[in-house]
Amino acid sequence: MSLKPRILCLLRLTAVVLAVLGIAACGGGGSSDTGTGASQETPIPDEVPGDPARAYDCGPLDTVVGDVITVSDAAQLASAVATVNAAGGNATILLEDGQYDLDNLLHITAGHVVIRGRSGERERVVIQGTGMSSGVAHVFLVAASHVTIADLSLGEVYYHGIQVQGENGADYLRVHNVRFFNTGEQMLKGSYSGSRGSNHGVVECSLFEYTAAFGPQYYIGGIDVHHGADWVVRGNTFKNIRSPGGALAEFAVHFWSDAENPVIEKNVIVNCDRGIGLGLGERGCAAGLIRNNTIYADDQGLFNDVGIGLESASNVEIYNNTIFLDHAYDNAVEYRFAVSTGNVIVNNLTNKAIRARDGGAALTRNNVTSAQAGWFVHSASGDLHLSQPVASVVDAGERLDEVPDDMDGETRPAGGGYDLGADEYAN
Numbered sequence: 406m407s408l409k410p411r412i413l414c415l416l417r418l419t420a421v422v423l424a425v426l427g428i429a430a431c432g433g434g435g436s437s438d439t440g441t442g443a444s445q446e447t448p449i450p451d452e453v454p455g456d457p458a459r460a461y462d463c464g465p466l467d468t469v470v471g472d473v474i475t476v477s478d479a480a481q482l483a484s485a486v487a488t489v490n491a492a493g494g495n496a497t498i499l500l501e502d503g504q505y506d507l508d509n510l511l512h513i514t515a516g517h518v519v520i521r522g523r524s525g526e527r528e529r530v531v532i533q534g535t536g537m538s539s540g541v542a543h544v545f546l547v548a549a550s551h552v553t554i555a556d557l558s559l560g561e562v563y564y565h566g567i568q569v570q571g572e573n574g575a576d577y578l579r580v581h582n583v584r585f586f587n588t589g590e591q592m593l594k595g596s597y598s599g600s601r602g603s604n605h606g607v608v609e610c611s612l613f614e615y616t617a618a619f620g621p622q623y624y625i626g627g628i629d630v631h632h633g634a635d636w637v638v639r640g641n642t643f644k645n646i647r648s649p650g651g652a653l654a655e656f657a658v659h660f661w662s663d664a665e666n667p668v669i670e671k672n673v674i675v676n677c678d679r680g681i682g683l684g685l686g687e688r689g690c691a692a693g694l695i696r697n698n699t700i701y702a703d704d705q706g707l708f709n710d711v712g713i714g715l716e717s718a719s720n721v722e723i724y725n726n727t728i729f730l731d732h733a734y735d736n737a738v739e740y741r742f743a744v745s746t747g748n749v750i751v752n753n754l755t756n757k758a759i760r761a762r763d764g765g766a767a768l769t770r771n772n773v774t775s776a777q778a779g780w781f782v783h784s785a786s787g788d789l790h791l792s793q794p795v796a797s798v799v800d801a802g803e804r805l806d807e808v809p810d811d812m813d814g815e816t817r818p819a820g821g822g823y824d825l826g827a828d829e830y831a832n
């Protein structure tokens with residue numbers, strides 16, 4: 406190992422140690438959490454984007470706020486961000502198709518800002534740093550509320566694609582139809598200080614992936630929110646968030662450090678070390694709803710682990726998820742530690758156990774834990790739609806008011822009753 410990677414590893418190790426000690430260096434190494442954005446009180450809009458009761462559309466956003474600035478290269482983009490910050494926000498920056506090679510992160514310090522690709526095709530607008538091992542820290546460092554980022558790709562940075570700073574009062578982040586790729590640490594980070602985290606975030610219709618089979622190191626994850634309340638994570642895909650060595654990667658979706666009440670639904674998670682996690686160790690999560698997600702992993706990971714993990718998490722509802730783990734780990738769902746109480750786990754379809762560890766408690770009903778690969782359309786690519794009307798699955802579940810539709814948005818029940826898992830089977 407050369408000197409440079411050794412220093413990077415030490416920085417990251419410092420971040421892990423601080424995190425374990427409960428010190429809010431969430432993002433690691435010092436620079437990641439050093440925001441200069443002023444706290445600001447932001448009025449709650451009449452219609453909160455991401456209301457989980459509202460249907461959502463994964464098409465391009467057409468949202469416009471305030472004045473519009475259109476940019477077509479990285480220098481213009483940096484200049485537009487500075488202009489919007491200086492004006493106090495309330496503006497829209499539209500990016501023309503192209504590649505935007507950053508010299509520095511984009512620091513959003515003013516609220517009510519929309520930044521999106523103008524064409525609506527996220528693959529055609531790429532904002533990137535200089536790689537995962539050096540250079541630009543993040544693409545976006547968000548220190549203000551009501552910031553929307555949509556219809557573009559971002560990646561190749563040392564820490565995070567987006568960091569939203571709860572410690573600076575940044576709430577109501579909205580991420581829509583964004584492709585995150587190749588970040589040195591977690592792809593989207595919600596950081597905090599003391600009792601102030603980022604609340605009311607919405608992340609939807611986005612792709613989080615490493616373009617190689619593994620990430621650059623183990624301190625990686627997809628969405629990683631500390632002390633955030635009332636987030637919605639829906640309709641996203643997560644791929645290859647796997648550790649190459651040392652220890653296992655963080656979850657594809659993770660809320661912890663006294664997080665509250667996330668709704669996590671209709672996500673597709675493929676070949677990640679861990680799927681969805683609420684809490685970790687003693688740093689827990691109060692309430693939450695995990696429904697209609699599919700989680701698949703093949704046997705090529707080095708640190709295969711649980712599909713859905715609750716640790717020091719209470720009053721969480723885990724309904725109608727499909728988990729097929731094609732590796733040796735024993736458990737599809739775990740609930741751990743004696744402070745985990747009031748959890749309810751119903752209508753899930755898995756090929757592994759749903760199990761208490763370390764004194765955790767949950768009510769479990771109407772789950773099937775003996776799924777076979779042949780029950781699914783194409784499990785090896787992560788497509789866990791039902792391929793046939795398996796008798797123990799189709800119409801075998803119970804009605805749940807919290808699950809009015811399935812992973813495809815199709816109304817439940819079809820046929821004679823609720824199916825188990827994320828897909829309601831239709832002939």
Ligand SMILES: [Ca+2]
Pocket residue numbers: 799800818819820821822823824829830
């Ligand atoms: Ca049915």
Ligand SMILES: [Ca+2]
Pocket residue numbers: 811812813815828829830831
């Ligand atoms: Ca369906």
